[in-house]
Amino acid sequence: MNFFCRILGHTWTHRTEDPKVSWNTGKDLVQLHPTASGEIRLYLQCHRCGERKDNPTREELKAVNN
């Protein structure tokens, strides 16, 4: 753990993980159409040390101001 994180606590920031996008040709066979699979995942990551908190609670998300 980062020295400052140990003293001051983590500085959480909101992060999102984009769903995997697969590109498929449509019926016209010219344009590529993105198809998102899965949901966008929201997680918290410490700004300083990069520690990651998956599946944060609603309260934890609310406590992060950014």
Ligand SMILES: [Zn+2]
């Ligand atoms: Zn940290």
